[in-house]
Amino acid sequence: MSIRISAEHVVKKYENGKVTVIPDLSLVIKDGEFFTLLGPSGCGKTTFLRILAGFNTLEGGRILFDDTVMNDVPAQKRNIGMVFQNYAIFPHLTVRQNVEFGLKQRKISGEELKKRVDEILKIVKIEEFADRLPDRLSGGQQQRVALARAIVISPSVLLMDEPLSNLDAKLRIEMRTTIRELQKKVGITTVYVTHDQEEALAISDRIAVMKLGELQQIGQPMEIYLRPYNTFVATFIGFSNLFRGTVRMENGRPAVVLNEDCVLHVPDLDESVEDGQEVIVSMRPNEFHYADRGLRVRVISSTFLGQNMSYKVAFENALAVELEDENELTEPMNYLERKLNAGDTACIMPMENKANVFTADGARSLIKGVTIYGGE
Amino acid sequence: MAANRKWKPDFWFWLTVVITLVLLVFLAYPLFTLFIRAFQNGADGSFSLDNFVRFFSKNYYKRGLKNSMIIGFSVTGLAVLIGAPLAYLMATYKFKGSRVIDILIIISLLSPPFIGAYSWVLLLGRSGFLSDLFAKAGIRLPSIYGLGGIIFVLTLKLYPFIYIYMKGALKKIDVSLIEASESLGCTPVKKVFTVVIPLVLPTLLAGALMVFMNAIADFGTPMVLGEGLNALSTMVYTEYINEIGGNSNFSAAIACIMVVITMVFLGAQQYVINRKSYTMSSLKPIKKQKFTGIGGVFAHIGAYVILAFSIIPHITVLVTSFLKTEGKMFRQGFSLDSYRTVFSSLARPVLNTYKYCLAAIVVIVILGMFVAYVSTRKKNVLTRFIDAVTMFPYVLPGAVLGLTLLMAFNKPPMVLSGTSVIIVIALVIRRLPYTLRSSTAIMYQLSPSVEEASISLGCGPVKTFFRITAHMMLPGVLSGAILSWVTVINELSASFILYSSRTITMSVSVYQQVVRMEYGTAGAIATILTLTTILSLFIFFKVSGSSEVDL
Numbered sequence: 035m036s037i038r039i040s041a042e043h044v045v046k047k048y049e050n051g052k053v054t055v056i057p058d059l060s061l062v063i064k065d066g067e068f069f070t071l072l073g074p075s076g077c078g079k080t081t082f083l084r085i086l087a088g089f090n091t092l093e094g095g096r097i098l099f100d101d102t103v104m105n106d107v108p109a110q111k112r113n114i115g116m117v118f119q120n121y122a123i124f125p126h127l128t129v130r131q132n133v134e135f136g137l138k139q140r141k142i143s144g145e146e147l148k149k150r151v152d153e154i155l156k157i158v159k160i161e162e163f164a165d166r167l168p169d170r171l172s173g174g175q176q177q178r179v180a181l182a183r184a185i186v187i188s189p190s191v192l193l194m195d196e197p198l199s200n201l202d203a204k205l206r207i208e209m210r211t212t213i214r215e216l217q218k219k220v221g222i223t224t225v226y227v228t229h230d231q232e233e234a235l236a237i238s239d240r241i242a243v244m245k246l247g248e249l250q251q252i253g254q255p256m257e258i259y260l261r262p263y264n265t266f267v268a269t270f271i272g273f274s275n276l277f278r279g280t281v282r283m284e285n286g287r288p289a290v291v292l293n294e295d296c297v298l299h300v301p302d303l304d305e306s307v308e309d310g311q312e313v314i315v316s317m318r319p320n321e322f323h324y325a326d327r328g329l330r331v332r333v334i335s336s337t338f339l340g341q342n343m344s345y346k347v348a349f350e351n352a353l354a355v356e357l358e359d360e361n362e363l364t365e366p367m368n369y370l371e372r373k374l375n376a377g378d379t380a381c382i383m384p385m386e387n388k389a390n391v392f393t394a395d396g397a398r399s400l401i402k403g404v405t406i407y408g409g410e
Numbered sequence: 411m412a413a414n415r416k417w418k419p420d421f422w423f424w425l426t427v428v429i430t431l432v433l434l435v436f437l438a439y440p441l442f443t444l445f446i447r448a449f450q451n452g453a454d455g456s457f458s459l460d461n462f463v464r465f466f467s468k469n470y471y472k473r474g475l476k477n478s479m480i481i482g483f484s485v486t487g488l489a490v491l492i493g494a495p496l497a498y499l500m501a502t503y504k505f506k507g508s509r510v511i512d513i514l515i516i517i518s519l520l521s522p523p524f525i526g527a528y529s530w531v532l533l534l535g536r537s538g539f540l541s542d543l544f545a546k547a548g549i550r551l552p553s554i555y556g557l558g559g560i561i562f563v564l565t566l567k568l569y570p571f572i573y574i575y576m577k578g579a580l581k582k583i584d585v586s587l588i589e590a591s592e593s594l595g596c597t598p599v600k601k602v603f604t605v606v607i608p609l610v611l612p613t614l615l616a617g618a619l620m621v622f623m624n625a626i627a628d629f630g631t632p633m634v635l636g637e638g639l640n641a642l643s644t645m646v647y648t649e650y651i652n653e654i655g656g657n658s659n660f661s662a663a664i665a666c667i668m669v670v671i672t673m674v675f676l677g678a679q680q681y682v683i684n685r686k687s688y689t690m691s692s693l694k695p696i697k698k699q700k701f702t703g704i705g706g707v708f709a710h711i712g713a714y715v716i717l718a719f720s721i722i723p724h725i726t727v728l729v730t731s732f733l734k735t736e737g738k739m740f741r742q743g744f745s746l747d748s749y750r751t752v753f754s755s756l757a758r759p760v761l762n763t764y765k766y767c768l769a770a771i772v773v774i775v776i777l778g779m780f781v782a783y784v785s786t787r788k789k790n791v792l793t794r795f796i797d798a799v800t801m802f803p804y805v806l807p808g809a810v811l812g813l814t815l816l817m818a819f820n821k822p823p824m825v826l827s828g829t830s831v832i833i834v835i836a837l838v839i840r841r842l843p844y845t846l847r848s849s850t851a852i853m854y855q856l857s858p859s860v861e862e863a864s865i866s867l868g869c870g871p872v873k874t875f876f877r878i879t880a881h882m883m884l885p886g887v888l889s890g891a892i893l894s895w896v897t898v899i900n901e902l903s904a905s906f907i908l909y910s911s912r913t914i915t916m917s918v919s920v921y922q923q924v925v926r927m928e929y930g931t932a933g934a935i936a937t938i939l940t941l942t943t944i945l946s947l948f949i950f951f952k953v954s955g956s957s958e959v960d961l
Binding site: 087088089108109110111112113114115116118119120122123124125126135136139140180183184187193 | 857859860862863864865866867868869870871878881882
């Protein structure tokens with residue numbers, strides 16, 4: 035009994051309307067989908083999740099579960115399963131009592147209660163801790179209890195608020211696989227909040243990237259990574275080098291000129307581009323190759339990362355858009371043509387077919403078919 | 411745009427309203443009455459500054475004010491001089507019997523008030539046990555009566571505040587700070603003055619304020635040892651007695667002066683704390699060192715001597731309660747006479763104390779949990795009002811509170827004077843700021859997401875409070891309640907103004923027996939009180955699993 039969630043022009047304000055956290059948000063989360071809200075802290079992702087849960091009111095717009103408007107339905111009547119960042123396990127109840135809690139609220143007892151609890155404890159692999167109190171469980175085990183407690187009530191939606199951020203790196207990867215597999219097995223619509231872009235890419239069916247309460251892009255992980263809608267998405271998901279360039283019409287076909295030695299014939303450029311239009315080009319650190327002519331770089335430092343060699347570089351002629359970080363160039367070790375040292379210079383060429391081109395303000399992609407809501 | 415969700419008054423709203431009303435009636439209204447009366451002319455009820463003019467124009471009253479200030483400052487100074495070094499030694503060195511010392515110090519702090527006073531009278535008063543003994547050897551001991559005696563007794567009663575506060579603060583200092591200062595070339599003495607003292611200064615000031623407020627609010631000690639010497643706390647009472655039948659305007663004015671004094675000192679302390687307080691996360695607390703050389707011997711002797719002085723009153727009380735008495739005279743030998751007298755003719759105060767205090771504790775626990783919940787989770791204008799009003803009893807000396815309640819509730823529509831209800835109200839109000847502080851601290855430690863988890867699982871907000879939140883708060887609240895219990899069974903200054911012959915409590919009864927020089931029965935009641943205190947403290951240590959008390 036999974037459902038579709040629709041948000042229509044949702045507005046959220048704090049402090050009696052003085053601070054607007056979400057100005058106007060609309061999106062649809064499909065039935066059975068693993069949907070991730072991704073963004074830096076303060077982007078409104080947790081606020082939106084809590085609106086879905088019913089813990090936050092909304093100052094405008096509607097939330098629908100399938101076709102039912104949920105605005106005035108209190109949290110305890112929404113039939114949601116929620117997993118919190120700090121797990122929020124009831125400290126005075128045993129693992130079993132924690133998991134039973136939601137079922138008891140639904141007046142389920144006796145054989146069925148036991149059967150359902152046993153089943154879920156087994157699925158999340160904590161059956162041997164059933165009679166323990168939570169303070170004797172590790173972080174990972176507590177997380178499993180939280181997951182079991184949320185899923186056992188067969189909720190319409192599973193909401194997860196940065197559930198893995200308190201775990202160590204190794205456990206985080208293990209748990210994210212567990213969560214992903216469990217979600218596919220149960221087939222429940224899941225909304226997942228994280229600020230970790232790698233986690234989002236690994237776990238989601240679709241991702242909504244948010245910034246300051248506004249939607250930046252919705253799409254499948256690969257779509258978002260390869261075809262970002264704006265420069266924020268390009269730089270927030272992974273690293274991108276940004277360059278200023280100009281469109282030049284060559285035989286009726288547009289090309290992007292970074293300098294006279296570096297003219298990119300980017301495929302799929304939008305037809306709207308005009309001769310002389312200023313644009314921004316974004317390239318991932320691994321989307322360059324060495325060439326005789328192109329962009330000249332000076333190496334500032336190099337870091338060996340195992341699989342890759344990462345270079346911090348300065349581009350000559352101040353072509354690059356100023357970023358807080360320095361520009362980066364990575365090179366997979368197996369392709370390493372030569373090892374550069376600090377102070378060395380080299381000439382590199384961006385890979386034309388990988389380039390993303392944006393308007394001069396970075397707000398919109400100039401690649402055909404790339405939209406904020408993706409090609410659904 | 412859809413309309414905003416309509417606001418409907420829920421359970422918490424009504425609860426907040428009820429709490430606000432209760433506080434308005436039993437706290438704000440009485441205080442307001444006190445304030446108004448202080449500015450009213452006793453004869454015709456017109457508003458004037460007459461009462462204050464009278465106070466500051468007569469040497470008799472000015473001397474009382476001066477005495478209170480002398481008592482307050484000397485006791486605070488002496489308590490710091492005794493409590494702070496003792497705490498430093500106990501926190502940094504391995505002491506023989508340190509746990510026993512801790513517990514005895516806590517007991518001496520929480521024991522009934524003025525027990526110290528009357529035990530020292532038995533020992534050092536006219537024909538006191540020790541003064542007689544020394545007189546035989548031709549030595550005249552200094553008199554226990556008068557200002558010196560009051561300061562001596564109050565210092566011994568109140569230095570534990572400094573000790574307990576300081577020990578708590580020293581525990582929070584990370585040893586690496588001290589090691590850092592040593593590595594930078596600080597000598598041990600310099601280290602104490604340049605690192606340790608600045609870090610614990612806010613706590614030291616908080617402790618000093620507690621001592622000061624308790625010293626000037628103390629009512630029993632100057633009554634027993636003063637012999638006609640006036641202090642503000644006793645004047646509030648005596649002027650009230652003199653004015654009986656009148657409107658108590660003058661004693662209201664004295665009460666106001668006391669409140670202003672405590673507020674000024676509270677304000678000064680807050681001012682300093684706001685500028686001088688540091689947050690420290692103690693990863694590695696100070697490790698206790700072993701004593702080396704002769705210093706250790708002196709430190710031990712010093713600590714034991716202080717402790718002996720703290721405990722002597724209790725032993726005196728215990729011994730006198732078992733002495734054979736004949737009328738008011740002690741005879742040779744021991745007997746249970748005093749206890750027989752207590753149980754045959756003085757059972758009422760004992761029962762009253764347990765009844766009232768139990769009632770007060772129940773109210774304190776329930777009120778504390780509800781108020782802590784709404785003021786942390788459901789913040790609004792009303793809860794801010796509740797927060798502000800509930801801090802007031804902190805600066806209200808017991809006698810002032812008693813007077814306040816009496817003035818507010820001795821006329822229709824609410825006549826409560828002489829009833830047990832008014833005593834329970836006084837006990838609840840006196841303890842309220844402390845209870846709220848501890849239960850609010852507990853609430854802040856509980857993550858709201860645990861409650862949200864419960865709600866998301868289908869358990870409504872009110873049900874969640876009782877099934878989840880209350881359960882999680884309970885251990886902390888209960889251990890706080892035991893401490894409240896210990897404080898309220900020993901309460902004297904408010905009860906003394908509020909009691910009637912039917913509602914007399916143990917501490918009042920001890921005082922009466924002392925005045926009548928019935929030292930045997932006084933000792934017996936005081937012993938029952940002390941035993942209850944000790945027993946409760948042990949339960950507290952068991953329940954809370956620590957050997958610390960948070961006052």
